[in-house]
Amino acid sequence: MNNIINYVEQQQKKNYQKFPLFRTGDTLEIYIWVVENTKKRIQIFEGIVISITKKKSFNCSFTIRKLSNGIGIERVFSLYSKIIHNIKIKKRGCVRKAKLYYLRNLIGKSARIKERLI
Numbered sequence: 001m002n003n004i005i006n007y008v009e010q011q012q013k014k015n016y017q018k019f020p021l022f023r024t025g026d027t028l029e030i031y032i033w034v035v036e037n038t039k040k041r042i043q044i045f046e047g048i049v050i051s052i053t054k055k056k057s058f059n060c061s062f063t064i065r066k067l068s069n070g071i072g073i074e075r076v077f078s079l080y081s082k083i084i085h086n087i088k089i090k091k092r093g094c095v096r097k098a099k100l101y102y103l104r105n106l107i108g109k110s111a112r113i114k115e116r117l118i
Helices: 002-014 101-105
Strands: 027-036 039-053 061-068 071-078 084-091
Touching: 039 071, 039 101
Parallel strands: none
Antiparallel strands: 027 039, 027 084, 039 061, 061 071
């Protein structure tokens, strides 16, 4: 049964767009399709990846956090979602943890992440 599910997921992955490989701590720009009445447009959501779940499966999701007017906004995206048009990596972060939930309590300079040199 499990092999059948994996086979179907692999077939579905082929139909989706390839996105760049990113890790926790990276700063991403995500281009999202937004539907308003009959109009469809692209909106950019930019922030830091604070967690990635089920990285190698079809159900992979990731959480992005950004500050907007001093208020923290977190949004969870499914990697293979139809609303994601494109993903761009703006900055690679150098972090030691897999989940950056500690950033929720930090504001300003203390919430910065060092850049990873490639």
